[in-house]
Amino acid sequence: MVFFCFLVDQRRTMRSSKPAAGICSRCGGGASVAEMVTATRFCYLPFHRKLWRAVICTFCGAVLKSYRHH
Template sequence: MCLVFVCDEEERVLGRQPAPGACPYCGGMVQAVDVESQWRFCFLPFCFRTKRKYFCTVCARRLVVYP
């Protein structure tokens, strides 16, 4: 008997907009990206999550914002 569990995560970009501040590494402009992630289990979607991620437009690093 063989059991196969198929899990998949799909991310889709919803929008981009400039964010205030500058990159601490290179001083470039920061961009806020709204991303919707969708988890699937056996081809059935069971979790939708929308996140905002920050990236530098010059060095393309992902920036972490602490509250």
């Protein structure tokens, strides 16, 4: 019997954000600091969840800097 299991999806969602000083180096938009959650499902089952913070452009959505949330 052969059973194939593969990565189904990985979703990144923003829990909260607040304005930050600075501008985006890509588009010139404003920046904000956001608490992010990355959820990975493997074979339709929740497998891993990671909490982290990032500096994100409010206009284009680019992640300008990320760091681990303690």
